[in-house]
Amino acid sequence: MFKIMIVEDDRTIATLIAQALNKWQFQASVIEDFSRVADQFAADQPDLVLLDINLPVRDGYYWVQKIRDVSQVPVIFISSRNTNMDMVMAMNLGADDFVEKPFAMEVLIAKINALLRRTYHYQDNGSEALEHAGLTLDLKTGMAQVAGQEINLSKNEYKLLQILMRAHGEIVSRSHLLKDLWQDERFVDDNTLTVNINRLRKKIAEAGLPDYIQTKVGQGYIVP
Structure with a gap:
């Protein structure tokens, strides 16, 4: 508590x-x-x-x-x-x-x-990596990996992926992501989140995991 x-x-x-x-x-x-x-x-x-x-x-x-x-x-x-x-x-x-x-x-x-x-x-609690559904995220280097293929992530892409992986199986709202990444979503263009999500999706798909991040219309995003 x-x-x-x-x-x-x-x-x-x-x-x-x-x-x-x-x-x-x-x-x-x-x-x-x-x-x-x-x-x-x-x-x-x-x-x-x-x-x-x-x-x-x-x-x-x-x-x-x-x-x-x-x-x-x-x-x-x-x-x-x-x-x-x-x-x-x-x-x-x-x-x-x-x-x-x-x-x-x-x-x-x-x-x-x-x-x-x-x-x-969202602290790593001593863990050095997150693993889920074929993707590994190194919490020290900020690098993702799929079947040995490394994925270079920007700072925001790394944060997004970490949040979604930790909440896998649960829908994370756009508002939640905006607040966690930029502290106050009022000062961020909503399109900024969409751009970051799309770039992250593309990188993961190119590494061999299409649809790793799914959109729930009107609700947010989920890593199932």
């Missing part, structure tokens, strides 16, 4: 977030003493932090720097401060995402799930 620390001084918002997280089978903890955020972080060892900018004692910018001094745990800012400068500063100081208040709870949960997947689920 993933542990999520909520650093939010609006008690109503913090409680609502905690309740939603608990429904999604996360273990939520809510900060009570805003002078000891770093101490509580060290004690809880959360897997993700939700951090407001405007806080008593010290602001969120201060605390994200303290967290980054000791950990690369994912951090999502949740704030009503929504200027471009606020967002840029948050990212530059080490945040992984920014959610503007007021927000829909399902949007926050979706962002949390996506960030947890990127950070933990």
Whole structure:
């Protein structure tokens, strides 16, 4: 069960977030003493932090720097401060995402799930390669191989193939892929994903595995 620390001084918002997280089978903890955020972080060892900018004692910018001094745990800012400068500063100081208040709870949960997947689920966990249906992906070199024939992959092709292979048998939505590859799909032309998928398909087909990646119309892609 993933542990999520909520650093939010609006008690109503913090409680609502905690309740939603608990429904999604996360273990939520809510900060009570805003002078000891770093101490509580060290004690809880959360897997993700939700951090407001405007806080008593010290602001969120201060605390994200303290967290980054000791950990690369994912951090999502949740704030009503929504200027471009606020967002840029948050990212530059080490945040992984920014959610503007007021927000829909399902949007926050979706962002949390996506960030947890990127950070933990898609790690290689000590494995050096993925193998499925005749294709091997070397996680150290980024090279794919089919029956001894090597396939040179671009950075995005490698990421796409890794995500799809790890989720083999399950449909992965275009939105999911866009978020995992480019963090914020709003700034990416949807055609970019199509181009990358088509190039990846062509390379795998030329190596002897046609239809390795299949399209599910209106749903996404799957490696069956």
